[in-house]
Amino acid sequence: MGFVFLLSCFFLAVGVTPSGATGNPDLLKTIQGAKGDIINGIACSPDGKLVSSAGDGGTVKVWEVNTGKLLYTLGKELQSTDAVAFSPDGKFLAAAVNAGGRRGNAVQVWDLASGQLVQDMREHTQLITDLAFSPDGNRIASVGNDNTLRIWNVRYGTLETTQKETKNNLLALAYSPDGKQIVATENWEGKIEMWDAVNVRLIRSIQGHADWVLCVAYSPDGKEFVTGSRDGSVYVWDGETGTRLRVLRDPELDPVNSVAYTPDGRFVVAATQSRQILSWQKSGGKLFNFYEGHDLSVTSLAFSVSGKNLVSAGLDGTIRVWSTPGQGGPDSLYAQGVKFEAGIDPMEQDLVQAAKLYQQAAENGQVDAMFRLGGMYSQGKGVVRNSDEARKWWALAAEKGHAAARMQLQSGQKIALAVSPPQAKVEEVHSQPEPKTLPPEDKKSKPSVKETPKPELVAKIVPPPPAPKPVAKDKNSLYEEGLRFFKGDGVPKDYGQAHKLFVEAAEMGQAKAQYRLGFMYSLGKGVKKSDHEAVSWWQKAAKQNDADAQYYLGYMYEIGGGVKQDMGEAKKWYQKAAANGNVNAAQSLKMLP
Structure with missing residues (x-):
């Protein structure tokens, strides 16, 4: 036994550790960028051989995917770059840059054969947040914090049109595959703009999300598009009517920074602040898998036209190359199976x-x-x-x-996948009959043959050993135990038990437990949703210099969640969080007016 x-x-x-999938079977390559250089956006060349990155370091870089070799460093005296895009024929690379000065926000275009800057288009008055080539490669559309959609002629470097239909910042855009429509997204009111790209007129404005809509992507067939929000939600929309078709992810306190469809249209992928890359099957919208590998938030995703690889970039300054969802090898299938069997969060x-x-x-x-x-x-x-x-x-x-x-x-025995809890043992004890005392005369008589009594079977109940006396746990142990229940790490996921343990730790002053409680109340996980209660716990953790709590406290002041909206307080807490190393707070500061 x-x-x-x-x-x-x-x-x-x-069963717990996938030895055949040691490390991360879906991660094929990591390209190390400049240390401390936050990458804001990436793009793949049409042939999949090159990847370009835009970062806070001020330069546009072009890497060879197979070798990870840096081929080009483009841009001179730039303060930052926020988005990049290859032309459909792969000959040109465009970037949204900040060159400093009054007219420093520009769309710049380089000829990749020579590495020469061929267009420097400056009309945006504030940060340019995103850009995209038209499918025929003749135009570039761009959006920015000046609330405008602008369309440029690539060949002549001229501005063809400027459209302004909102007082909100425009954060992201995408061309439909046929080039007939453009979808642009807004910040404050969470709206989505659908544009006629040929006549350049607004078709409709729809209420998309409850918070900033950070990203958008069209499906390869153009019949739908997907958006991701700062509130963590991911929604799919009808490409013609703007009707919401599916909810891939409900609001989660985990912003979605980038979305994309696989080139075959079978999967939707999303990059999150929590360092995960999530993938859903388009049919049915079920969460299919998730990848982890970045050390900080994942900011951008891209596929080559061939769909061979998925490329991601993050605030950790790295570019990572992954197997495309549904195309991993046996180790990938096994690792994915382990996630489904164990119910590893978020699956x-x-x-x-x-x-x-x-x-x-x-x-x-x-x-x-x-x-x-x-x-x-x-x-x-x-x-x-x-x-x-x-x-x-x-x-x-x-x-x-x-x-x-x-x-x-x-x-030769079947082994259970789980061990049953100890129960009282039942032991078989054979009792022997007590010998009878014979009188002396009986001893002298002729012996007779007597049947020996059979021993009786007596069930003796042996109780389990007494449970050991509970050992007083410190606040950090309570927090770690609560986190296991919160994530379902080695135990069944149980938000109620997690909440109980977090409260014990938080009342003892554990800052991360206080932060987690704010998280639970903000989303209504295991407790009744309450922004006021969330803010209360985040304030406690923020006063202990917890950078994550400071970031979310700034967020709540920004949107007026649980507190009166106060942009001054929002900036104050974002600044504190950024000073404590929270790069997401630093990014939020860039986006505030």
């Missing part, structure tokens, strides 16, 4: 999906997937229980040298 118990523990340990547990992914990975030779699949067949989790199938997959894994599978087969 001891052997079986140890084997069970080993089985569980293997919900789905044992059927986990079994399917393990099956695909196992059929492609992934040994850990074989072992996990055997376990699921053994227990009937996600599949119909089948001991023959379980032994088959364990045997295949054992043939490939999987130690736990070999031990499983040798033990």
Whole structure:
């Protein structure tokens, strides 16, 4: 029994850590940019061989994807760059730059063959937040904090039109694949503008999100577009009517900085402040997978036209190349299966999906997937229980040298995926009959044959050992335990239990627990939603110099959530957060009027 118990523990340990997917199987390459250079935007060349980055360092850089080699550094005496775009034929690169001075906000265009600046177009009066080439490559559309949409002639470097239909800053834009429409997004009121790109007139303005709409992308067929907001929501819209079609992500205190469709149109991906890249299946809108690897917020996503790779950039100054959703190898399938089986945040547990992914990975030779699949067949989790199938997959894994599978087969016993809680033991005790004292005369008589009484079976209840006395936990231990329940890390996700532990830690002065409580009240996770309560906890944490709490406190003052709107207070807390290293606060300061 001891052997079986140890084997069970080993089985569980293997299940938690995907050894066949050590590190991150979907991360193919990391290109290190300049240290401390925040990357605001990236773009892929049409052939997928080049990637360009725009950053706060003031230069536009062009990298070779396969080697990670820096090929070009473009731009002179620039203070910052905020967006980049390759022309459809790959010959030109455009960037939204700040060159300093009164007319320093410009759209600049370089000839990539020579590296020469060919156009320097300066009419925007404030920060240019985004730009895009028209599908035919003849024009560039740009938007900015001066509330305008401008369209430029690339060949002549002239401004063709300026449109202003809002008092809000315009943050992002996208051309439809046929070039007939432009979608632009606003900040304060969360609106979305749909433009006739040929006649350059506003078709409709729709209420998109409850907060700033930070990003937009069209589907490859042009029938829909997706937007992401600072409130964390991701919505899909009808490309003709502007009707909302699907909610991919409800509001979450986790801004979405960039969105994109895979070139085949099967998936939507989004980059978040929490350093995750999320992907949903277009059909049905179910969360398909997530990638993690950036050290700070992910700011921008891009695909090459071929769709071979997904490229991301972040505030950590790195560019990362990933396998495109749905195109990962066996290790990727296995790692994805582990996420579904365990219900790793933000994915919900789905044992059927986990079994399917393990099956695909196992059929492609992934040994850990074989072992996990055997376990699921053994227990009937996600599949119909089948001991023959379980032994088959364990045997295949054992043939490939999987130690736990070999031990499983040798033990000849089924190992549970989870260990049951201890129960009272029932021991079988054989009682012997007490010998009778015979009188002396009986001893002299002729012995007779007597039937020996059978021992009685007596059930003796052995209670479990008394539970150890609870050990007083310090505030940091309480916080860490609460975080495990909040994320479902090794335990079932339980917001109620997380809240209880966070409160204990917060009342002892644990700043991160106070920050997390603000997070829970702001979103209504495990508690009744209350902006006022959220602000109260964030104020406590902010006073202890917690940069995240300071950032969100600034955010609440900016939008008037739980407190009276006060841009002065918003800037004050953003400045404190930025001084404490919160790069998101630094970005927010750039966007404030």
